[in-house]
Amino acid sequence: MKTLKADIYKTIVVKVGTTTLVHENGKLNIAGMERLVRVISNIKNSGKNVVLVTSGAVGTGAGRLGIKGKSDIRIKQALAAVGQGILMQFYEKLFLEYGINVAQILLTKDDLENGVRRQNAFNTLTTLFEFDVVPIVNENDTIAVEEIVYGDNDTLAAVVATLIDADLLVLLSDVDGLYTLPPHEPGAEKIPYVKEITPEIEAIAEGTYSNLGTGGMQSKVKAAKIATEAGIAMAIIGGENPTDIYNILEGTNCGTFFEPKSKACTSKKNVI
Ligand SMILES: Nc1ncnc2c1ncn2[C@@H]1O[C@H](COP(=O)(O)OP(=O)(O)O)[C@@H](O)[C@H]1O
Numbered sequence: 165m166k167t168l169k170a171d172i173y174k175t176i177v178v179k180v181g182t183t184t185l186v187h188e189n190g191k192l193n194i195a196g197m198e199r200l201v202r203v204i205s206n207i208k209n210s211g212k213n214v215v216l217v218t219s220g221a222v223g224t225g226a227g228r229l230g231i232k233g234k235s236d237i238r239i240k241q242a243l244a245a246v247g248q249g250i251l252m253q254f255y256e257k258l259f260l261e262y263g264i265n266v267a268q269i270l271l272t273k274d275d276l277e278n279g280v281r282r283q284n285a286f287n288t289l290t291t292l293f294e295f296d297v298v299p300i301v302n303e304n305d306t307i308a309v310e311e312i313v314y315g316d317n318d319t320l321a322a323v324v325a326t327l328i329d330a331d332l333l334v335l336l337s338d339v340d341g342l343y344t345l346p347p348h349e350p351g352a353e354k355i356p357y358v359k360e361i362t363p364e365i366e367a368i369a370e371g372t373y374s375n376l377g378t379g380g381m382q383s384k385v386k387a388a389k390i391a392t393e394a395g396i397a398m399a400i401i402g403g404e405n406p407t408d409i410y411n412i413l414e415g416t417n418c419g420t421f422f423e424p425k426s427k428a429c430t431s432k433k434n435v436i
């Protein structure tokens with residue numbers, strides 16, 4: 165099935181979830197990260213702007229310190245502070261193998277809703293594009309509590325995509341799309357194309373989460389709503405096969421594709 169024409173995607177936000185980056189034991193999935201970095205580097209070399217929104221700081225920190233099970237917010241913040249550096253060190257090493265420069269950007273909800281800070285985030289991201297750098301974004305977990313937290317990077321990625329007026333948002337997860345039921349349940353079937361996010365689509369996203377992930381499918385559908393309403397196409401694909409991003413860029417459907425509303429009908433949110 166065909167989706168949209170490839171060359172319309174000039175600016176792409178790729179979000180990768182903890183489940184793709186970190187093994188169940190908290191150690192980094194080196195092969196998974198290498199595959200992802202190779203694909204992003206190649207897309208960057210083809211002349212596109214790419215932002216990588218990465219999760220995995222809490223999971224990586226927990227693996228390094230040997231902390232198991234679900235933790236409260238204070239512990240998670242400390243684990244994220246440990247894990248973020250480990251993640252960035254790894255990304256730095258892998259991207260450099262392909263000659264790609266990266267930058268770390270840590271944001272909170274407050275930053276993206278406040279006019280001056282939002283403008284500064286926009287300026288930094290777009291200037292990094294001018295320098296051909298891949299910005300690597302995560303939530304600033306140290307200070308992101310309750311009122312100012314997105315809590316899941318799916319929403320953060322969608323808001324970043326609207327900030328920079330991206331053309332495409334791709335979410336990589338441990339599941340290769342949105343299913344009619346939680347995917348381990350009998351009879352669950354993948355939904356390849358979502359033309360409109362109806363209450364029925366929102367309802368099927370409520371369900372179980374993986375052990376490591378945060379928002380589950382619910383936050384991915386919420387992200388799709390934010391993105392498509394801003395005229396940005398979105399896809400959910402399996403994190404094990406990041407080369408599927410090429411298929412989406414070529415207009416071939418894989419995973420679940422969410423059709424964007426017409427950009428002409430949406431306001432440009434980055435004009436401040
Ligand atoms: N209808 C559904 N379709 C697909 N996945 C679902 C559905 N309902 C619940 N899920 C769960 O959502 C999980 C993916 O979200 P999450 O754990 O947050 O992963 P990630 O770390 O990739 O963001 C899957 O492991 C799956 O079990």
Ligand SMILES: N[C@@H](CCC(=O)OP(=O)(O)O)C(=O)O
Binds near residue numbers: 180182
């Ligand atoms: N900021 C957190 C990410 C939380 C999150 O959204 O995780 P996930 O559901 O795996 O994308 C971290 O780096 O661990």
